[in-house]
Amino acid sequence: MGQIVAGYAISHSSMMVSQPELVEPEVRGRCYAALERVREEIAALAPDCLVVVGGDHFNNFFYDLYPQWCVGRAEEYSGWADNIPMYKATGDPILSNHIISSLLEQGFEPAFSNEMKLDHAFFGPLHFVTPKMDIPIVPVFQNTITYPLATLKRSLALGEALANAIASSPDDKRIVIIGSGGLSHWLGGPEHGRLNPEFDHEFMRRFAANDREWLTSFTDDEIIELAGNGGHEIRNWLTVRGALGNAPAESIYYDPLYPWYVGAGISHIEPETVA
Numbered sequence: 001m002g003q004i005v006a007g008y009a010i011s012h013s014s015m016m017v018s019q020p021e022l023v024e025p026e027v028r029g030r031c032y033a034a035l036e037r038v039r040e041e042i043a044a045l046a047p048d049c050l051v052v053v054g055g056d057h058f059n060n061f062f063y064d065l066y067p068q069w070c071v072g073r074a075e076e077y078s079g080w081a082d083n084i085p086m087y088k089a090t091g092d093p094i095l096s097n098h099i100i101s102s103l104l105e106q107g108f109e110p111a112f113s114n115e116m117k118l119d120h121a122f123f124g125p126l127h128f129v130t131p132k133m134d135i136p137i138v139p140v141f142q143n144t145i146t147y148p149l150a151t152l153k154r155s156l157a158l159g160e161a162l163a164n165a166i167a168s169s170p171d172d173k174r175i176v177i178i179g180s181g182g183l184s185h186w187l188g189g190p191e192h193g194r195l196n197p198e199f200d201h202e203f204m205r206r207f208a209a210n211d212r213e214w215l216t217s218f219t220d221d222e223i224i225e226l227a228g229n230g231g232h233e234i235r236n237w238l239t240v241r242g243a244l245g246n247a248p249a250e251s252i253y254y255d256p257l258y259p260w261y262v263g264a265g266i267s268h269i270e271p272e273t274v275a
């Protein structure tokens with residue numbers, strides 16, 4: 001039986017990796033220190049696998065066929081695009097197949113892929129928190145970028161289903177689940193570069209308090225108004241929230257990183273019981 005030993009929600013920006021000089025040293029130092037803390041915590045937990053929930057920025061999935069969800073089940077994954085290192089990470093196809101089957105039993109019908117590539121939504125956070133890429137991953141793609149989008153409640157429910165899948169896996173694997181994306185950011189268009197720290201602080205507070213009703217209360221139009229088009233990525237936070245039950249979250253970090261175009265937050269959820 002598998003076990004989730006920690007959950008993290010981590011904002012991403014490709015420029016966090018590729019253009020550190022855009023943010024003044026003191027500010028970027030706070031961000032990198034928080035990511036380093038996550039790296040140390042994950043190293044200490046020594047998980048067997050990372051389940052990483054992330055999106056795509058029209059680098060891998062296109063309109064020939066756009067899934068709401070896609071679970072990777074490759075032996076190995078390659079990084080792709082965004083001017084970050086073209087990493088490779090080992091997969092865990094046995095766990096992937098179990099997760100896919102379990103999701104199907106629970107009423108989710110994800111696509112699956114042996115060849116999906118992973119852009120900075122995945123390798124951005126991993127660049128910092130597992131820089132050696134020495135822990136196998138199961139990537140779970142979630143549409144956070146193009147309409148129509150699944151509801152926030154569905155993203156939360158996906159997390160609950162992933163937790164059930166991990167708990168019912170035949171191996172005794174220790175799993176860290178990471179959700180990548182958010183918080184507020186406006187990309188492209190007349191408000192490019194805008195952030196909303198007020199929304200981000202409130203979101204992290206409600207995330208910490210496990211206020212699921214509030215967290216899932218927004219329509220897509222309300223997300224656009226409050227958190228911008230990049231704000232749809234809060235779905236990946238909700239999936240982590242759903243996977244960790246009622247455990248409170250700890251807000252590790254927040255800064256509105258305007259030069260990197262992201263309201264950047266990091267939260268950690270320790271499960272209520274870890275064997």
Ligand SMILES: [Fe+2]
Pocket residue numbers: 012055057121181182230233
């Ligand atoms: Fe993104």
